[in-house]
Each structure stands twice: as structure tokens, then as C-alpha cells.
Amino acid sequence: MSISEFGSANEIQTIYVGKAPFMLRLYDKKLELSKSSKKxxxxxxxxxxxxxxxKAIFNVEFEMHRTHLRAYEITTLEDLLSNANNLFKKAMEDIRLIDINSITKKDIENNSKSRAKTLSIWNYIKDNFNIDTFMQFDFPIERLKRKSIIYDENRFIEDINIVLKKGLVHQIEISSEYISIIAQEFLDEQEEKKEKFKENNKPKKTYIPVSIEGDNKEYRLLKGGELIEPVKVVPFKELDNIQLEKEIATLESYLHFGEEKKRTEYAQKLEIAYKEKLSRSEV
Known part of the structure; x- marks a missing residue:
């Protein structure tokens, strides 16, 4: 198996072991990130x-082409992800980082390095790898890839014009008064649904509000006798469908264009919002 090394006179930066369709890359991750926007x-x-x-941080990366994966009957992305852990562990066994001091000089001269013990760090990486670590969120990935589109007043008017033209084509009598009545009926209906939704989804209190003299904070006394300070969360369950859609659109925009350090928080909130939407059978 071929081995190639790249680096400076003082240090190794990248090591390649093997060649296509199956090879290992060990490389200096900090060096790679030095010119990256992801640093x-x-x-x-x-x-x-x-x-x-x-300290030095090196990345362990295996490259596997389709011809290599087919040997394990892996032909789809789903197959690959479901077998990722086993594939990685097998790769770590096929290419090992060995302790050269565990074999004799004669073994080295006879190219019998397969007898050498695997270094403990290699076993540690193999035993602790888990693909789930890299699967950050379980909401639909297409939501992340989708280009964020701002629906503004201009687009709203365009949509109304399309509907009006369609009505005229089908010889529906249209007047400003008629449109006004339809709009008002719609708004009244939405307001009624909003109030009904709030009434049906009032949270049931399982606590007694408690105030402590000299303390401005509000506390809750639980049924079990425990006194806690309430945690403020986004009340997605209290939103009606339109408000929920608006909140999802806002969070999606923040996820794409907001502060990087807050994107994990936005993604977590977005996941909760998606789950709430799914629970209402809206997706």
C-alpha cells in the first residue's frame, strides 16, 4: 500500500495512505482552516x-469510491449513512496506525509490519466514532438548502392581480365592494380561528405563582413542593397557524443571514417550530 507525505522541513502536514478507490488522508486541520471562512x-x-x-489537530478522513462501496452492497446514500459506523471501523482496521516498537527489526526488514500492535489513539478513534455526532439536526435538510424568499407587499399585490385576472377570464363579476367584502370575511374568519385556537390551547397550570418579598423574580410552586424559576421559551403551541408560519419564515431567515454564533440557537428553535407544525398535520 502506497504512502505519501507532504509538509515542510520541520513538520508533516498531510499523509496519504493507499489510492483510489480506497485511501486514507491524515492532515493538519488547523492549517487547512487558516485560509477558510469556516475557521x-x-x-x-x-x-x-x-x-x-x-495544540496540533489532525483530521482522519477516508475516501471511498463507488467501486469500493459496492463490495459492501452499498449503492445509495441511505445505505451509506446507515452503514457509516461499520464502514469507518472497517477502514480503521484495514489501514492502521501501528506501534513500530512492538515488532522486531527483522519483522521490519521482512515487511512483516502486520504483526505490530495498533496504537492506542487509533483504537480510541475507531471505538468512539459515531456518525450521529455529525448529524446535527433532525428537521428536513431541504429547509436549510432552500433559498430564503422574502414575501413582501409587491409580491402580495402580484398574487392578487393573478387571482383577479383569473376571475375576469372566467367571467366572474368583480368590483371593489365585492373584493372588500371577501377580504373582511377572511379577516373575520382568521380572527375567530385565532381566538378559538387560543381558547382550546390554553396551557393547564400545574403550579401556583409565588412572589418573594424583596425579590423581583417570579417563581412557581410545583405540585411536588419544588419552587422553581420559570424558563422562558418560545410559545409555539400558543401561536395560530399563520403566526407559526411567520415565525418559521423569520427563523429560517435568521438561520441563513443572522449572526453565526446564534445559528445553533436559531436551528434549535426552528426544529421545535417544525415539530409543532407537523403535530398539526400542516406539512
Whole structure:
């Protein structure tokens, strides 16, 4: 199996083991990120994962072509993702980082390195890899890929004009008074639905509000006797369908164009909103 090394006179930056359709790449991740726009978010990920960014960080990456995957009867993306853990562990066994001190000089000369023990760090990586770590959110990925479209007054008027033209084509008598009546009926209906929804979805209190003298905070006394400070969350369940759609559109916009450091928070809120929408059978 071929091995190639790249780097400077003082350090190795990249190691390639094998060749297509199956090969391993070990490379300096910090060096790769030095010219990348993803540096900030990746360094945040490193910090959250307990990695010391002052030390070297190398990426372990396997490249597998279709011809290699077909040997394991993997032909679709679904097959690949469902077998990712086993594939990675098998790859880590096929290409090992070995302890050269665990074999004799004669073994090395006879190219019998397969007898060498695997380094503990290699076993650690193999045993602790889990594809779920990289699957960050479980809401529909097409929501992330979809281009954010702002629905403004101009588009609203365009849509109304399309409907009016369709009505005229089908010889429907249209007047400003008629349109005004339809619009008012729609608004009244939406207001009625909104009030009905709020009435049917009033949260049932399982606590007693408590105030403590000298403390401006509000507390809740639970049935079990525990006194807690309420956590403020986005009340998606209290929103009607139109408000929920508006909130989803806003969060999607924030996810694409908002502050990077808050995108994880936006994504988490968006996931909750999607689940609420699904529970109403709106998707």
C-alpha cells in the first residue's frame, strides 16, 4: 500500500495512505482552516468538544469510491449513512496506525509490519466514532438548502392581480365592494380561528405563582413542593397557524443571514417550530 507525505522541513502536514478507490488522508486541520471562512465556527466546535486549539489537530478522513462501496452492497446514500459506523471501523482496521516498537527489526526488514500492535489513539478513534455526532439536526435538510424568499407587499399585490385576472377570464363579476367584502370575511374568519385556537390551547397550570418579598423574580410552586424559576421559551403551541408560519419564515431567515454564533440557537428553535407544525398535520 502506497504512502505519501507532504509538509515542510520541520513538520508533516498531510499523509496519504493507499489510492483510489480506497485511501486514507491524515492532515493538519488547523492549517487547512487558516485560509477558510469556516475557521471561526470550526474553532468554536473545537472548543465545545474540549479540544485545545493551541495544540496540533489532525483530521482522519477516508475516501471511498463507488467501486469500493459496492463490495459492501452499498449503492445509495441511505445505505451509506446507515452503514457509516461499520464502514469507518472497517477502514480503521484495514489501514492502521501501528506501534513500530512492538515488532522486531527483522519483522521490519521482512515487511512483516502486520504483526505490530495498533496504537492506542487509533483504537480510541475507531471505538468512539459515531456518525450521529455529525448529524446535527433532525428537521428536513431541504429547509436549510432552500433559498430564503422574502414575501413582501409587491409580491402580495402580484398574487392578487393573478387571482383577479383569473376571475375576469372566467367571467366572474368583480368590483371593489365585492373584493372588500371577501377580504373582511377572511379577516373575520382568521380572527375567530385565532381566538378559538387560543381558547382550546390554553396551557393547564400545574403550579401556583409565588412572589418573594424583596425579590423581583417570579417563581412557581410545583405540585411536588419544588419552587422553581420559570424558563422562558418560545410559545409555539400558543401561536395560530399563520403566526407559526411567520415565525418559521423569520427563523429560517435568521438561520441563513443572522449572526453565526446564534445559528445553533436559531436551528434549535426552528426544529421545535417544525415539530409543532407537523403535530398539526400542516406539512
Amino acid at each position: 471561526e465556527i470550526m474553532y468554536e466546535y473545537f472548543a465545545n468538544s474540549g479540544l485545545d486549539t493551541n
